Amino acid sequence: MNNNHQFFSSQLLSWNRDSNQRTMPWKGEKDPYKIWLSEIMLQQTRVEQGRAYYEAFTSKYPTVFDLAAAPDEEVFRLWQGLGYYARCKNMLAAARSIVHDYNGIFPNDYHTITTLKGIGSYTAAAIASFAFNLPYAVLDGNVYRVLARFFGIDTPIDTTEGKKIFSETAQNLLPVNKPAVYNQAIMDFGAVVCKPQQPNCLECPLATKCIAFLTNQVNKLPLKSKKLTVKNRYFFYIVAIYNQQVLIQKRPGKDIWQNLHEFIPVESPEILPAQTILEQSREIVGTVVNGSFTLSPLFKQKLTHQTIHAQFIRLALKSRIQAPQGFQWVPLNSLDNYAFPKIILDYLQNNQLQLL
DNA sequence: AACTCGGGGGA
């Protein structure tokens, strides 16, 4: 086994030195603040999707002081569309903690790094190794896949046992004298060669000792124990408009899209007529709303665990009503200042509310 | 230990 470990690490580093063409804006970055930003943004997010956001954030907030001082709403607006919005909230909390608790200096030991909001074992290892060259092996989707295939590990990666096995294996493989280069190399290798689908096994420098390749299991590994269930949800949004203003709220509760804005929501287990939705909305609005309405087409947004169907009922009020608890009247031409979920952005793009 | 959190891209 030790021979295989030695083979794995040395072949990987050789591949990285001779054949790794992958470039990214944050690669080789030594500023822990910028490394941290990139790692938060890339959690469960493809590099290509996060790239533009990284540029926007480092441009607008060059230092942790700039980010910590920024208004919440401005930051959420900049994060709009990237998803997993708790990351944004935690990122702000961490930035403010770094400024207030650590004098703006990023903590340089693994344990302290993990105490920051939104930083788990992966992100802490990434920051510790890339910024401070500390010997902590990263364990992300790439690493799970590469290790599962090369060592033929069929323990599901989404179990406690699996996490323990892969974590220990990853740490054992890490050359303690070059953690930064090695961590970057194994993730690049997983993204470029040992890809989820159609990996380049014929050009792979590890193939001669890769258990999955030798036993024809490449497309089976890594294993997961859980199967995904997706449920349908139907959101009806009352877009209540009066005098070029519209009612919105910051989405409350523990559901999806925390901290993003929305119109008056009426959720239903099935599609209902607009008239029925308007009647139900009176409980939320607290009064009988009057006016003519226009029904939008049905919009659809696929999330990991649910498919959202949304229909918008644009309601031209005859008189101004008091904003319900939690809601506010905002000018239609100021909606750009607020962060909205993708499905509402789709509606806004198609409906030109400002022309009303 | 199981759930939940977005949105996009590739086959």
Next chain:
DNA sequence: TCCCCAGAGTT
């Protein structure tokens, strides 16, 4: 359609 992506926090 289904799976996966530089995971983390909550229940």
